[in-house]
Amino acid sequence: MITAERKPLEEVKDLIGEARNVLVMGCGTCVTVCFAGGSREAAELVVSLRMATRLAGAPREITETTVQRQCEWEYLDEARADVEQADVIVSLACGIGVQAIAERFPDARVVPGVNTTFLGMPTEHGIWEERCAACGECILGITAGICPIARCAKSLLNGPCGGSEAGHCEVSPDTPCAWQLIHDRLQRLGVLDVLMQPQPPKNWKSSRDGGPRRIVRDDLRLAGEQE
Amino acid sequence: MTANPISEDGSLSGSRLERLLRAGHFAVTAELGPPQSTDAGVIRAKASLLRGACDAVNITDNQTAIVRMSSIGAGTIVLAEGLEPVIQMTCRDRNRLAIQADLLGAYALGMRNLLCLTGDHQQFGNHPTAKNVFDIDSVQLVQMVTAMRDDRVFQCGEAFDGPEPRFFVGAAAAPFGGPVEYRPYRLAKKAAAGVNFVQTQLIYDVPAFGRYMAKVRELGLHERVFILAGVGPLKSPGMARYMAKNVPGLLVPDELIDRMTEAGAAWAGKPAEELTPQDKKARAAAWKAEGIRICVELIGRIREIEGVAGVHIMAIEWEEAVRPIAEGAGLLPRPTLEEAAAS
Ligand code: SF4
Ligand code: SF4
Numbered sequence: 128m129i130t131a132e133r134k135p136l137e138e139v140k141d142l143i144g145e146a147r148n149v150l151v152m153g154c155g156t157c158v159t160v161c162f163a164g165g166s167r168e169a170a171e172l173v174v175s176l177r178m179a180t181r182l183a184g185a186p187r188e189i190t191e192t193t194v195q196r197q198c199e200w201e202y203l204d205e206a207r208a209d210v211e212q213a214d215v216i217v218s219l220a221c222g223i224g225v226q227a228i229a230e231r232f233p234d235a236r237v238v239p240g241v242n243t244t245f246l247g248m249p250t251e252h253g254i255w256e257e258r259c260a261a262c263g264e265c266i267l268g269i270t271a272g273i274c275p276i277a278r279c280a281k282s283l284l285n286g287p288c289g290g291s292e293a294g295h296c297e298v299s300p301d302t303p304c305a306w307q308l309i310h311d312r313l314q315r316l317g318v319l320d321v322l323m324q325p326q327p328p329k330n331w332k333s334s335r336d337g338g339p340r341r342i343v344r345d346d347l348r349l350a351g352e353q354e
Numbered sequence: 355m356t357a358n359p360i361s362e363d364g365s366l367s368g369s370r371l372e373r374l375l376r377a378g379h380f381a382v383t384a385e386l387g388p389p390q391s392t393d394a395g396v397i398r399a400k401a402s403l404l405r406g407a408c409d410a411v412n413i414t415d416n417q418t419a420i421v422r423m424s425s426i427g428a429g430t431i432v433l434a435e436g437l438e439p440v441i442q443m444t445c446r447d448r449n450r451l452a453i454q455a456d457l458l459g460a461y462a463l464g465m466r467n468l469l470c471l472t473g474d475h476q477q478f479g480n481h482p483t484a485k486n487v488f489d490i491d492s493v494q495l496v497q498m499v500t501a502m503r504d505d506r507v508f509q510c511g512e513a514f515d516g517p518e519p520r521f522f523v524g525a526a527a528a529p530f531g532g533p534v535e536y537r538p539y540r541l542a543k544k545a546a547a548g549v550n551f552v553q554t555q556l557i558y559d560v561p562a563f564g565r566y567m568a569k570v571r572e573l574g575l576h577e578r579v580f581i582l583a584g585v586g587p588l589k590s591p592g593m594a595r596y597m598a599k600n601v602p603g604l605l606v607p608d609e610l611i612d613r614m615t616e617a618g619a620a621w622a623g624k625p626a627e628e629l630t631p632q633d634k635k636a637r638a639a640a641w642k643a644e645g646i647r648i649c650v651e652l653i654g655r656i657r658e659i660e661g662v663a664g665v666h667i668m669a670i671e672w673e674e675a676v677r678p679i680a681e682g683a684g685l686l687p688r689p690t691l692e693e694a695a696a697s
Contacts, residue, residue: 281445285491288491289602290475293532325494
């Protein structure tokens with residue numbers, strides 16, 4: 128899933144500025160599961176903003192809605208009426224949702240209510256960890272199903288570096304060394320010899336380094352036309 | 355390993371360090387940290403402390419992610435001072451374009467030795483908010499520069515039109531990094547990538563290093579790669595304890611920490627605030643003398659290990675220590691190239 132963290136209330140207030148009609152829009156998918164921007168968090172933000180408004184004494188209308196997925200036009204369209212009467216929309220979706228609103232509603236002012244953090248998963252109650260950097264050329268097949276691009280602090284393809292000690296990465300005792308994990312799992316699977324072969328430089332072109340990415344599936348496009 | 359040598363002794367780079375090693379001399383390298391300023395005088399002063407005390411000197415590259423004068427810039431000054439530099443190059447601050455471009459320049463300026471490093475993460479340096487690069491890693495860097503030399507191609511595969519850079523290619527080795535059992539194989543990987551020499555992390559635990567080297571010999575790596583053991587003088591018991599606890603991949607036996615503590619025993623009775631400045635100076639001198647003694651002894655013991663081709667003396671911000679250490683270990687005077695050619 129895409130994970131996110133709520134922005135501090137002060138920052139959200141600054142982003143809203145003087146706007147009179149505020150719409151807080153939650154998203155029912157990833158950010159709901161990571162407790163950052165679902166309907167519950169949207170309701171909480173509305174309560175906090177209303178309280179702040181009352182203290183400030185300036186009249187302000189704050190409403191809330193949550194759509195199933197802010198990153199798809201169909202779901203966004205369901206909220207069109209709310210969006211059109213708002214002076215500002217605080218989107219609690221990931222950065223994709225925020226941009227989807229901006230794209231779908233050219234006249235709407237939209238600000239992010241969360242910081243989109245990474246692609247990851249919950250590992251314990253209340254803990255999420257990064258797992259993938261969407262590099263566009265997945266190498267999990269040679270790294271025992273553990274991603275060094277996202278999980279090694281230096282994205283090494285030939286780790287571990289000299290900073291690996293007692294299982295953790297040089298950046299923090301709380302960060303497991305991805306290459307220690309890869310080593311241990313390759314060993315367990317009996318294919319440690321994979322680590323003897325130098326891996327060539329990665330083609331970062333398929334990653335963000337190649338510029339904004341786009342997927343075109345002609346088969347689906349054709350099928351769509353025929354429907 | 356002898357692909358396309360440029361001299362009769364099989365030297366690939368013509369570097370003094372390479373030729374001495376190939377002639378079978380026990381090599382001595384040292385380290386010079388460039389200043390956090392434009393002060394060339396600092397480099398000249400350090401160079402004069404090291405001249406004649408070692409065969410080549412590593413010029414660090416933004417070590418510990420703190421901005422300093424560039425390795426190649428400082429290396430040019432070192433070269434003019436009559437010392438042979440080993441240019442350190444990390445993958446943290448430059449992508450493959452920048453690295454290759456810098457290396458063309460370095461070679462044109464007369465540098466012949468290169469140490470390929472991954473680089474410390476920037477988070478503990480003085481620009482922790484920087485974006486890091488890590489386009490390639492140290493193993494890929496070794497592959498890239500050996501291919502530039504032996505196959506005369508850039509990383510992209512394009513052939514050189516003019517003369518190619520011909521470096522004596524080194525890398526680091528961390529015998530006690532995690533996972534320890536993998537470390538000899540990691541050296542094998544660097545050997546497969548084409549590395550010519552390695553300098554190890556600081557060795558204080560000689561038996562543990564001996565076990566690493568036994569595995570290295572079993573893999574035949576000592577015959578493919580010149581292995582320079584990293585050594586360095588302890589400055590104080592506090593520094594020894596700090597390193598033992600905080601530096602990844604570094605083992606400092608208690609016995610050495612005790613010896614350092616013992617060296618300051620004469621001043622140990624008094625609380626720190628009662629020590630006069632002279633006391634503190636005398637204590638620091640006693641510690642440093644013991645640190646140098648320990649380092650000399652370590653070299654003696656490390657030299658006995660089969661497959662060790664030299665030592666890399668790391669006396670960071672204490673370049674004065676290198677000469678007495680080399681002297682004490684019986685490594686002076688350093689051989690000349692004529693002697694290397696004759697042997
Ligand atoms: S290799 Fe790339 S695609 Fe695969 S998990 Fe890692 S970042 Fe994601
Ligand atoms: S310690 Fe491990 S995870 Fe951290 S940078 Fe080095 S190889 Fe990567």
